[in-house]
Amino acid sequence: MTQKVAVLGTGKIGEALLSGMIRGGWAPADLLVTARRQERADELRTRYGVTPVTNAEAAKTADTLILTVKPQDMGTLLDELAPHVPADRLVISGAAGITTAFIEERLTGGTPVVRVMTNTPALVDEAMSVISGGTHATADHLAHAEEIFGAVGKTLRVPESQQDACTALSGSGPAYFFYLVEAMTDAGILLGLPRDKAHDLIVQSAIGAATMLRDSGEHPVKLRENVTSPAGTTINAIRELENHGVRAALIAALEAARDRSRELASGKKD
Ligand SMILES: NC(=O)C1=CN([C@@H]2O[C@H](COP(=O)(O)OP(=O)(O)OC[C@H]3O[C@@H](n4cnc5c(N)ncnc54)[C@H](OP(=O)(O)O)[C@@H]3O)[C@@H](O)[C@H]2O)C=CC1
Ligand SMILES: O=C(O)[C@@H]1CCC=N1
Structure with a gap:
């Protein structure tokens, strides 16, 4: 039937x-x-x-x-x-x-x-x-x-008890990556690149990184370490990310998304 x-x-x-x-x-x-x-x-x-x-x-x-x-x-x-x-x-x-x-x-x-x-x-x-x-x-x-x-x-x-956390991670997740691409493209502008070229560089880097995360079988820490050469460029950028609390900001952001999901369950509209 x-x-x-x-x-x-x-x-x-x-x-x-x-x-x-x-x-x-x-x-x-x-x-x-x-x-x-x-x-x-x-x-x-x-x-x-x-x-x-x-x-x-x-x-x-x-x-x-x-x-x-x-x-x-x-x-x-x-x-x-x-x-x-x-x-x-x-x-x-x-x-x-x-x-x-x-x-x-x-x-x-x-x-x-x-x-x-x-x-x-x-x-x-x-x-x-x-x-x-x-x-x-x-x-x-x-x-x-x-x-x-x-x-x-x-x-x-x-288990349903994990749904609000999953909503914060994967339900909203694509938005965080789009936001990151937007911000990194702005950085490209600051560094003097035309917007369309900056966009293409960042998007292809994102696709490459995502494919490696899915297909390489390597832990993300190992993948990042492979890019981070001693006294090189990447570690300078990582230090700035740590100085600006980006890891803590992401943890707080996802916690806020999880909390909002819980609020929606209780009928809170705004
Ligand atoms: N957007 C996302 O990334 C994700 C969204 N969700 C969930 O999906 C749901 C929808 O989100 P999204 O698609 O973004 O929202 P949209 O507003 O695009 O879609 C909801 C649709 O429902 C219609 N609608 C509202 N009430 C009725 C009704 N009584 N009868 C018939 N149609 C009705 C709305 O009509 P109208 O156009 O007139 O407003 C609208 O077209 C949400 O509950 C959200 O939590 C889940 C995962 C990801
Ligand atoms: O922002 C929202 O509420 C919806 C649910 C997950 C993604 N978008």
């Missing part, structure tokens, strides 16, 4: 997942989407050949519901869905902070819920998606979530 999957609240992450599923072989006819604005629904239909429906229709007809609204919109969406979600629907939440318990409380009758934190590299099939099951989620439900998110990159199962 064909399994229908609906993406509810198809914004940036919902669209990244949807496009990856289609690249991964899902038939657009088996994919439903919901959007708050008609213009957005039309855009998704035209771009992917998927069927826009209302949230209630999605709840009634799809086997799996993937909720990709903002955490702040989750309560309203669940109130709308609750009367229409049969107990055997698999509900997957992609929202930061929102716990499986928050969702279970708002849906009746033991609905299986899986919580997933993915990231924007889903757009290039290089996502990191971290998966946890709620009270009623079985091994089959977790395997189904892995199959869906496996279409856009790697998956990892973790």
Whole structure:
């Protein structure tokens, strides 16, 4: 039997997942989407050949519901869905902070819920998606979530108690690397390089470093030491990074992201 999957609240992450599923072989006819604005629904239909429906229709007809609204919109969406979600629907939440318990409380009758934190590299099939099951989620439900998110990159199962930390590391993670590239490109400008050349140098260095981190089997400390020649250039830069507390800033930044994820769970909006 064909399994229908609906993406509810198809914004940036919902669209990244949807496009990856289609690249991964899902038939657009088996994919439903919901959007708050008609213009957005039309855009998704035209771009992917998927069927826009209302949230209630999605709840009634799809086997799996993937909720990709903002955490702040989750309560309203669940109130709308609750009367229409049969107990055997698999509900997957992609929202930061929102716990499986928050969702279970708002849906009746033991609905299986899986919580997933993915990231924007889903757009290039290089996502990191971290998966946890709620009270009623079985091994089959977790395997189904892995199959869906496996279409856009790697998956990892973790206890739900680690989800807020994972959100800080990999959910928000791409932003830190983009920020670093932006800052290093600015440094290139300071050193007199044209912006486009500085950008290309830094991006290719990032791709090379990322590939080595993934493929070389070496520890990052060893990889950095290999670049750091005695009395050379790199150690001068590293000393400045240490003097400016960059390591401590990163630790504090990720702790702040983890704390915000926890706050979102308790419904704090701003
Ligand atoms: N962006 C990221 O890098 C990541 C985001 N996430 C999580 O993914 C979720 C979505 O984030 P993101 O994609 O960035 O946000 P977006 O705002 O791009 O997407 C959310 C979408 O949901 C729509 N929406 C809101 N309420 C409803 C509703 N009741 N019915 C139908 N559609 C609705 C919004 O409509 P409208 O366009 O009208 O506002 C919007 O298009 C968040 O929970 C976030 O925590 C997880 C990992 C990474
Ligand atoms: O910034 C956010 O809240 C979302 C969740 C993880 C990445 N982006």
